[in-house]
Amino acid sequence: MRIRIVDAFSSRPFTGNPAGVVLLDSDAFPDTAWLQQVATEVNLSETAFAHPLPEGGDADWALRWLTPSTEVNMCGHATLATAHVLHTTGAAATGTVRFRTRSGVLTTTAGDDGTITMDFPTAPLTPVAVPPLVADALGAEIRSAHDTGPDVGDLLVELADESAVRALSPDLRALAGHGGRGVIATARAEDPIGGYDFVSRCFFPAVGIDEDPVTGSAHTALAPFWSARMGRDSLIGLQGSARTGYVRTELRGDRTLLTGSAVTVIDGELLVKD
Numbered sequence: 001m002r003i004r005i006v007d008a009f010s011s012r013p014f015t016g017n018p019a020g021v022v023l024l025d026s027d028a029f030p031d032t033a034w035l036q037q038v039a040t041e042v043n044l045s046e047t048a049f050a051h052p053l054p055e056g057g058d059a060d061w062a063l064r065w066l067t068p069s070t071e072v073n074m075c076g077h078a079t080l081a082t083a084h085v086l087h088t089t090g091a092a093a094t095g096t097v098r099f100r101t102r103s104g105v106l107t108t109t110a111g112d113d114g115t116i117t118m119d120f121p122t123a124p125l126t127p128v129a130v131p132p133l134v135a136d137a138l139g140a141e142i143r144s145a146h147d148t149g150p151d152v153g154d155l156l157v158e159l160a161d162e163s164a165v166r167a168l169s170p171d172l173r174a175l176a177g178h179g180g181r182g183v184i185a186t187a188r189a190e191d192p193i194g195g196y197d198f199v200s201r202c203f204f205p206a207v208g209i210d211e212d213p214v215t216g217s218a219h220t221a222l223a224p225f226w227s228a229r230m231g232r233d234s235l236i237g238l239q240g241s242a243r244t245g246y247v248r249t250e251l252r253g254d255r256t257l258l259t260g261s262a263v264t265v266i267d268g269e270l271l272v273k274d
Contacts, residue, residue, distance in 0.1 A: 001025070001273060005044070005266035006081035009214040009245035011114070013265045016245040017214035019081040020047030022270065023091065027051060029064060030274035032071070038270070039066035045209045048078035050086075050099070059100035060093075061086070069208035072181070074103045074151050076118060076216010076247075076258055083108035083116045084262035103151050117259040122251065123221035124149040125156065134183060137174040140164050148221040153181040154202070156221050162190040162199045166240050176205035184218045186225070189238070196238040196246060198226045214245030220256045223249035 003022050010016025020042040029035065029049060039047040050063045063082060065075035079099065086092035087110050095110040107119040126147040134155060135142055143158045155178065159165050165187045175183060182204030189196050200222055202215040212218075219237055227233055233251040238244065248259040 001270040003042075003268055003270040004085055004264055005042075006084055006262050006264050008077035008080040008084070008262045009216070009239075009247055009260040010243075011261040011263060013263055015243050016260075016262070017077040017212065017243065018044050018265070019075075019078040020044050021078070021081050021085045022047065022049045023085065024049060024051040027054075029062065034274035035064065035066055036071075040068045043068050045204075045212050046072065046075045046078040048075070048082045050082050053100065059098040059105050061097060061099050063099040063101050063106075067204075067207045067209055071102075072207065073153065074101070074120070074217040074220075076120065076219065077214055079106060079108065079118055080116050080216060080258075080260055080262050083110070083118070085264065087116070088264065111259075115259050115261050117257050118216065120217070120220045120256050120258060121151060122224055122254050122256045123152045125221060125224055128155070130157070131155070131178060133174060134178055137171040137178070138168060138183070138185065139170065140168060140185075146221070146225065148184070152217050152221055154184050154218060154221065155180060155182075156184045156186065156218075156225060158225075159185055159187045162187045162240075165199050165201055168201060170203055172203065172205040172210050175203055178206070181207055182209070184215070184221065186222055188226075188229075195236065197230060197235040198222065199238050199240045201240050211241055213241040213243040214239040214247065216247060216258050216260070219247045219249050219258055223251045223256045227251045
């Protein structure tokens with residue numbers, strides 16, 4: 001059984017967000033405990049597991065995502081990584097792949113330029129009061145806070161400026177007690193010609209990820225948040241982690257298109273099967 005490590009939302013190795021990808025040759029998932037053991041062994045923010053589905057249905061592959069400690073409802077970068085593997089290995093029969101997931105059927109489409117566009121549900125944003133625990137843990141002024149709904153499960157907080165986002169050094173142990181998946185911190189880009197419209201960082205210590213390098217699912221919330229403020233449906237987000245990565249977003253009502261590149265950096269064999 002092949003196992004690959006793919007850097008998503010980047011065209012250069014060792015940047016973007018690495019994800020494990022395991023394409024199963026069975027018609028069903030192995031026991032969840034085994035999937036979790038593999039994800040824990042890989043020890044990346046997410047490992048994706050996929051198996052083919054019968055022809056004629058609403059999806060081509062079944063897909064699940066696991067962190068080192070739990071299964072999640074939605075993951076953008078591991079979906080991008082899986083689509084990349086399917087296309088680069090010839091396992092995908094066409095440029096479009098439909099995945100059956102815990103968040104419904106998600107479609108990915110490969111572009112002629114090597115990028116992959118994912119069609120995800122737009123996160124519903126609900127303004128909420130700033131939780132004192134989050135404000136204290138971040139140690140930064142929070143201008144607004146929004147709940148992102150059950151699929152994403154994060155608190156989105158707007159900070160004063162890009163410098164404040166980049167300077168964050170949160171109390172991760174305290175932040176883990178907030179509940180939900182984690183916190184998305186964001187601000188408008190400071191340089192209008194810098195090549196991106198907004199910046200973000202994502203912290204998920206409650207699910208075993210202190211800081212996620214580049215988070216596709218978070219951009220289903222960042223896209224409507226910033227599109228409403230900037231008056232444009234198409235934007236580019238920079239996730240300002242140490243590895244960095246870019247996500248192109250296009251808001252289409254209750255759907256958000258996320259576009260990025262990916263590169264395979266490790267291709268090996270998983271010797272232990274369930």
